[in-house]
Amino acid sequence: MSSTNPMRQLEERHLATQVELMVWSDKMDLLALANARGEVALHRLTWQKVWSLAPPSDHMSVTTMAWRPDGKVIAIGYNTCEVVLVDVETRETLYKVSVENAISFVSWVEEKSKPQALASSIKNLRELTGDKPYNVDNSSDFLPKLPSLSRNFGSEQEDNLEDSKKIKDQINLNILMIGTVVGKLYLRIFGMFPCGVVNVGNYTKGRWSRVKSAHFSDDLSQLFIAVGVSKGEFSHHEVEDLALVCIKTPILTERSTELRSLALKHAHIISLMRYLSQTMHSITEAWENILLEMDIKLASYAAKVPEGSVSADFLELMMFGTASAELEQFLLQDLTEKGLKKLGHSIEQSYSNIQKMVLKHLCSVGQDLSYHLAELRGMACFLDRYQVLGLKEETVEAALSAAGAFLVKATEVQQVIDSSMKNYKAFFRWLYVAIIRLTDERGPSSELSKVTQQEVAYVAEFLYSFDTVMLKDTRSPLGVYKPRFNLERLGQYLEDEDLTMPPSTENNMWAKFLLENPRLAEHPTIINHYKNMSLVQQHKHLKTAIKLVFSQPEHWMEGLFSVTCMVMFPNVYSGGPMVSHPTHLNVSKENKLMLTFLESSPPSQGLYLIEIPIDEITNVNILVKCVYLYFMPSGEGTVGKNDEVPAGTLLKVRDVAFYQPDMLSVLLEQSPENRSATFLQFPTIAAKNIFRSSRVDVMEMFPLKEVPQVEGGSLLETGAMRTIDNMMAVQLAVSGTRKVAVVLAESRRKVRLFEMEAEEEEEEEEGMDTTVSSLEGNKTGDINEDE
Secondary structure (H helix, E strand, C coil): CCCCCCEEEEEEEECCCCEEEEEECCCCCEEEEEECCCCEEEEECCCCEEEEECCCCCCCCEEEEEECCCCCEEEEEECCCEEEEEECCCCCEEEEEECCCCEEEEEEEECCCCCHHHHHHHHHHHHHHCCCCCCCCCHHHCCCCCCCCCCCCHHHHHHHHHHHHHHHHCCCCEEEEEEECCCEEEEEECCCEEEEEEEHHHHCCCEEEEEEEEEECCCCCEEEEEEEEEEEECCCCCEEEEEEEEEECHHHHHCHHHHHHHHHHHHHHHHHHHHHHHHHHHHHHHHHHHHHHHHHHHHHHHCCCCCCHHHHHHHHHHHHCCCCHHHHHHHHHHHCHHHHHHHHHHHHHHHHHHHHHHHHHHHHHHHHHHHHHHHHHHHHCCCCCCHHHCCCHHHHHHHHHHHHHHHHHHHHHHHHHHHHHHHHHHHHHHHHHHHHHHCCCCCCHHHHHHCCHHHHHHHHHHHHCCCCCEEECCCCCCCCEEECCCCCCHHHHHCCCCCCCCCCCCCCHHHHHHHHCHHHHCCCCCCCCCCCCCHHHHHHHHHHHHHHHHHHHHHHHHCCCEEEEEEEECCCCCCCCHHHCCEEEEECCCCEEEEEEECCCCCECEEEEEEEEHHHCCCCEEEEEEEEEEECCCCCCCCCCHHHCCCCCCEEEEEEEEEECCEEEEEEECCCCCCCEEEEEEEHHHHCCCCEEEEEECCCECCHHHCCEEEHHHHCCCCCEEEECCCCEEEEEEECCCCEEEEEECCCCEEEEEEECCCHHHHHHCCCCCCECCCCCCCCCCCCCCC
8 A cells, every 4th residue: 555545436325224334345346235224235336236135024133244255145144143144146045044142243254275385295195195085075976956946936946055066166164253242152164064152251250241353363273252241240231341362273274174075065965955945835835725625625514514424424425325415515505516626626736736846856855865964974984084073973874864764754745645646536526426416417428437436445445534533622721632524635744743644554565574573673774664753744853863963063163172361451341332342353464463442432532453473372371462542633643642632632533444454444533523534544563663562361451551552643654644525434344355445424324435545647637635525526326315
């Protein structure tokens, strides 16, 4: 960055809704804005809107946002303890992460590329030992592409599955960090795979804490967490101290290849489970919309006749050709000949659609799940690679068995559909002939001849079960069982309760064989058949088994993390609500941890800048270098303590952020009469000679009062402070990789976009002054602009 700090204003825009958060993408010129209504919008530098995303439900607001390092996904944290991962290209929701408490912080970091010499030596070692690249996923070579479920959400699911495949292209690990208001930090590889939870509250001796910021070292071997902690135990109101916790996470470095492979497998399985859930939803909808119509009609008739007489009335009609008065009224007035034909066609079409979904979608996704779980079982057999990460062979085996049991139940549903279709056709043909005979009309001879003696036997068996269904009355406090008329046998598989009419296995040769050989039936390779479980229950059983597989590594890896040390900074958040205090962590190119925070709630008198050499962090003490910076208008300041400066002279600090790991951006507020703001940037190395260095023991308070107080202008080169005219700014967002910045006005309804490090020739052509002022004729946009 040149000494004159060149900035060029690109846009100024007015917005209809107040803006709460602003985050730049480091890979593309995209700005994410979250407004007071919980909406998130993506804009380009030209302010062209890419898309806008409404909150998942009403009364939801955005608390934090973060971009995936490759810029293809954005993580949005809501006030409902939920983080939603959104595909930037398609705006589709890829995944949702739910945590137990409100979210205070979200960040996405990536492992820096290993040196080429080290990567080459690892590759040569594997070739020498015959170690195959076990992290390479080749499932697409064996598994066909799953068909789209429908036009409504088929494309979304394809994008979801495609995103899991894109993870293969990411060589380095990236980790999504989710901090909460109770001091817990959740770690998710690729934003999905849970790889640990750090509970800072375990180290603050019962003091209530809130995660403010977190950052990894370049190789992911160390984790640094900044948390605000209360003065008293479990108090949400006396939050005044800042704690910096240093944690060793060597497992993330030593097993990065295995973690990447495990996270990729997790992404595949989670995507398939979502596809499975949507398939189940589609099947249930098809059943509820059409098949229940017949059930309701016949159930209304069954309610008018004595208990147990439904089957008798229909059997009497079939055997003797006579119908009771209630049955005749039902057939001729409620059902009618036309209604029967229409109902029969609808039910046959519905059955056909459900049968296709079971065959094409349900069985296909079940087979894909079995494939990935079988591979996962093979990975779990490597004790030195994957069991050390918490992947247990017995839990994977249980999940694989659950997937097999689900496929068995899906096959059973297919058999029930075949049987039901055969019975329905026979039943409707016979009932059509019965209605014609009751009306004393001469029906088509072809219809009368269609009912064969074998079909009569099917109908008789079909009618016999009309009164045999007993269901629990949920409205009865005593749990009384009452009879229910139910013609439709498929529906029982789509309820979250045991089957009321489980299929008979008397003539099943395999069932007989296992019954005769109980020792063989107990073998782990034999897939269990849960006779009384519905398809919905089998689905829930599979979800539970898979959840257990991936929950174990999360808790196991948490035990592999160890706290190196913690240093406390007293009375940091005493000037207002802690949530409004900007606190940022970063790692410089010289492998030094940089921490900056305001003295009080904005507007603040100044800010603290802290440098900690990562290589010198030990479990005994920590070397802390700190300086307090305050700022005065250009040309008026002198180096000295801020309490020696006349009141009203200081520029108030509104916001601070890292432009680059070694560059700090600060937004300053001028006097209320001026109605302008000041933007400045300076390299952190400029404070090298004014830091106060101290060795701080573990859990010791760092003496902030003894930190040297320096006027920030003394660290800047001439012209580095730039004035933003006619704008009382309160918030900024910067990106050093894209060389852009955005400033938010006090009303939170106006923003200005700047290009940083602009070419000086461009400035001269546009006649830019040393002060960044409003461009004449800039595009302010409509006050109700929604673009």
